[in-house]
Amino acid sequence: MVQYTRARLDASFAALSDPTRRGVLEQLGRSDASITDLAEKFDMTLTGMKKHVGVLEQAGLVTTQKVGRVRTCKLGMRRLEEETAWLERYRRRWDERFDELDKVVEELTRKEKSDEGKNRK
Amino acid sequence: MVQYTRARLDASFAALSDPTRRGVLEQLGRSDASITDLAEKFDMTLTGMKKHVGVLEQAGLVTTQKVGRVRTCKLGMRRLEEETAWLERYRRRWDERFDELDKVVEELTRKEKSDEGKNRK
Numbered sequence: 527m528v529q530y531t532r533a534r535l536d537a538s539f540a541a542l543s544d545p546t547r548r549g550v551l552e553q554l555g556r557s558d559a560s561i562t563d564l565a566e567k568f569d570m571t572l573t574g575m576k577k578h579v580g581v582l583e584q585a586g587l588v589t590t591q592k593v594g595r596v597r598t599c600k601l602g603m604r605r606l607e608e609e610t611a612w613l614e615r616y617r618r619r620w621d622e623r624f625d626e627l628d629k630v631v632e633e634l635t636r637k638e639k640s641d642e643g644k645n646r647k
Numbered sequence: 648m649v650q651y652t653r654a655r656l657d658a659s660f661a662a663l664s665d666p667t668r669r670g671v672l673e674q675l676g677r678s679d680a681s682i683t684d685l686a687e688k689f690d691m692t693l694t695g696m697k698k699h700v701g702v703l704e705q706a707g708l709v710t711t712q713k714v715g716r717v718r719t720c721k722l723g724m725r726r727l728e729e730e731t732a733w734l735e736r737y738r739r740r741w742d743e744r745f746d747e748l749d750k751v752v753e754e755l756t757r758k759e760k761s762d763e764g765k766n767r768k
Contacts, residue, residue, distance in 0.1 A: 532666050543661035545653050548733070555740030605741050610734050612669070613727050619676030620726050 541585040662706040679721040
């Protein structure tokens with residue numbers, strides 16, 4: 527189970543690491559599109575677009591269906607829940623970590639001030 | 648500005664697409680660590696770990712500081728705001744898209760039932 531999640535996160539974050547692929551997802555969020563439409567829209571060869579769509583399909587973010595000569599792409603069933611959960615967990619951790627550091631700095635500052643006070647006496 | 652954001656998203660999603668790199672971020676969320684600590688913890692060569700840390704550093708997710716012979720890694724200042732915002736926007740889109748499809752299916756079902764009703768008359 528953990529292994530599957532890990533592999534899914536690997537694949538989806540890799541899929542999201544390219545601006546064209548993020549653009550394709552945004553586009554498919556507005557309407558389904560054929561590979562030809564997408565290639566035109568993103569000013570790319572059919573072969574190039576097929577590769578990008580293949581990566582998105584592998585990651586479960588897009589599904590495609592061929593009817594006649596046209597392959598239509600639509601959003602896949604994955605709603606990026608696990609990816610969002612990972613980022614949220616990370617950001618909580620990040621906040622806690624920087625809060626801790628703030629406290630350490632505060633503590634040091636207080637200590638310094640109190641030492642100064644003692645020295646003055 | 649858009650270009651910078653795009654390049655940052657490319658770099659951070661690529662950085663997050665590896666389980667070791669995600670593990671390193673989780674680890675540094677608990678405490679700072681040297682490259683040697685991290686290599687041991689993830690059962691990896693120093694060279695391998697240096698590469699992973701380099702990718703995280705490039706993406707602004709980790710900062711490192713060398714004191715004497717030890718390079719200490721800590722979480723960088725990037726809180727993955729833009730990445731979270733992208734995912735949230737995408738998920739809203741996804742929900743809307745599937746709601747639309749639900750409505751189309753409902754509409755078709757209703758039409759079918761009403762046609763059946765008419766045929767029965």
